[in-house]
Amino acid sequence: MATTDTQQTAQFAAQAAVSAAEAKQYLLSIQQPVIDISESVADAQNAAAAAEMARDQAQGISTSLVQTIESQLSEQEAQFESQMTTQQSSFESSQSERESSFEEKSNEFESRFSSQLSAQESTFSESQTDKENRFQQFLNTSGYVFLGDYQDGPFQFSARNQYIRYDNEYYRLNAATDVGFTTTGTDATSFASDVTHFVLMDGDTLRQNLGSDEAGLGVNLVYGALKQVSITSFLSLVDVIRFDNRELVNFDAAIAAAMAAGHERVYFPNGHFEIADTVTLPNFLITGSNKSQFADIKLVNSDGSTGKLSLETEGTVLHITGAAAANGITLSNSGSGFTSSLSGIVGCSIYYPEQDWKDWDLGTTADIDGDIYYQAKVYPPTFVSDGAMRAVFDNLFFINSYHWIDIKNAQLVNFGKIAGSLLNRGYTVTRMAAGGVTESFISYPFWTWACNFAGISQRVNHYCDAEAKAIQVGLDDGVTRTVEQMRILHASIIGCADGIICGGKGVSIVDAKIDNVMRGVTISDDDNSAYHQIGKVWVSSYYRNNYTPKQRKDGNVYGFKSNTATPIDLSGLQVVRADGRGVWMPYSSGSQVKGAIVQQCMYKAFEFGSRGRTTDVISVNGCYAGMYVDTSLTDQVAYTFGDFMRCDINGLQWKGASNVTPYVLNNDLNYYEEGKELDLTTLAGRFYKGYSNTLFTQERGLRGFINTLRASSTAALETLRLSGTNTGSKILNAGLGIRNTVSNGTGYGSLVLYASLAGTDTAIVEVFGDGVNTGFRPLTDASRDLGDTTHRFRRGYFSNSLEVGGNPVGVKVAVPSSATAPGSVGQWAADSTYLYVCIAANTWVRSALATW
Incomplete structure (x- = not known):
């Protein structure tokens, strides 16, 4: 390598x-x-x-x-x-x-x-040329003669089939203008004057089409015009694009265009629409896409820092701003040729962009606990029905409206299914001449629920608990008005100051659940309040202390109260919690209370009548007072009764601790007067039954009074007390009683007579039987008199001897026939010769008589 x-x-x-x-x-x-x-x-x-x-x-x-x-x-x-x-x-x-x-x-x-x-x-x-030609052909075939363009005039109309053209529109003489009319000029200024003599020839075209049997014409043309149209048909191109992009779209101009086109009903599809300048909707019905009152709600964030609504919220959402928010939107039949036109809002969610809890200011008003709370931004009612023949509100969801709806003046009103978050008011009714119905009313803190009640959203709940009123019928606006027959079929109200306030004439509550409120149902004295029927109503009455009861005596917290003497039909009421009073009826004139139940009551469960009332009448039957068990509480009373001219009160029950007073009589008048019956026996009290100054009569009947402690008792017990008045300070009390004369329970007893001794009913004598003797005797030995010097018995008849102080008293009898004739000790006889004396049973002696 x-x-x-x-x-x-x-x-x-x-x-x-x-x-x-x-x-x-x-x-x-x-x-x-x-x-x-x-x-x-x-x-x-x-x-x-x-x-x-x-x-x-x-x-x-x-x-x-x-x-x-x-x-x-x-x-x-x-x-x-x-x-x-x-x-x-x-x-x-x-x-x-x-x-x-x-x-x-x-x-x-x-x-x-x-x-x-x-x-x-x-x-x-x-x-366009073809359409022009066809229209010209129609005019020619219809017998019309074209004079020329207006600017080429002047023209004189010598016949009614002549017409002119101006700004691509065709005009002929109207019915009010005579033939021979001559146009006065050739420009826009003169046409503005001349046009009052013309009518657009489109009307003739329409008549031609109405008479046609072609598809899309004739009756089909009429039907097509009457069909519901969409608001998008009247939006500008820019707004349509924004709508398609799921942006907020203002529809003021579109709604004005729809009304100008003669439409009285417009459909709003799924989307967010702003209304700012429109404050009146005469003869108009808005129909949205929401199929239920429970619409979608999404906030921009979930930390509770803001209540701003997200544009991702589904459904038809109306954003109320500008003049519409500042003045409200009035629905009416104003200016309509059809006085029975239907007006209303259906299938929409309602949202106020400028109502955000993050912008609320801390107020200066304290609640009943002395706490200062934040104030909502004040707005008038979102929808006001004023001068409407028929008004409908259905499938509506109020996200954060200060005041949902006010029926200021209407004939017939239908609240279909409406729901939402309460702030200050749900719906109010000031005048309703021919009646109305509420099919379903549901209030719940949906707005704050959308962020799971986080952060500063609690401002809303506090404000609502302190001030909100869900339903108020018979609102007093200072003008004499009348509300006739509002029927509330179903209501579910959670978290507010007042559940339902009934004024006017004939509010009927068929079914309602009212939870977490200071005051459940109030019968007001507004607007000639009368004829109310309260059916199946469920109430829990307390203020912001949730599951910790707090006794409230100041009158701000109750389940039901009537502030008027009008007759009230109250049946099936159940107050499941009452930190203050349960049922409070200080006034009554013919009211009927049946089957009312109050549970967990911390103060007064039932309070009927007031002291000094001389005209009230009431009937109460079958009520139950369940008192909250806490022996440290003071002034707990199950039932309180005031004065009545006539009353029928019975079937009362209660349950509670030893500190509870079963009943209190707060009266000046007497309950044993004519026309009154008050049965307090189930409350360990008396049974008062008043009669007129006549005899009490009972035909063919046996009336029994049972009053005994135990079978072996020999003590006298008074079973009937007869009382009477006199000019002195002591009341007269006499009576009848019973007692066992033997203690072995063999059934021997006596009837005891009681006399009034200085106002105290005292046992004096008895009619007795003890198994040995029967007779009439005093209850205390040697302490009672038989008559007196001024009230003597005239005669006495005895079959046997009479003893005084243990000594026999002689009684004159027939002369005995012999010394052994029948006789008893003490008997004597006499004739002209002898005096006969019986010294023992059937033993007689005699002595000769002599003179001196």
């Missing part, structure tokens, strides 16, 4: 290193003392010479190696530059060929496009 220059260099370098090492070692060795150093010096000189020679050889080889490497590098650089020059030339040649090819294809495409455009323009021109 040949040795390379590099290998040789390495070998020489190694040899030089070895020689140098040997020389160094030798020099170190000679430092030791020697006797003869001449030989060592010679060896050292030889080694040094060898090392010098090796160094020179290595240096020569190294120089040669460097020269070789530099030569190779120069050669490689020359080859690289040559290769780069070749590639550059090839690339430039290729690019030149491509540019040439592209230019050829571009010229070819431009030529084809120009040719096609020219053909299309030619076709369009031919089509």
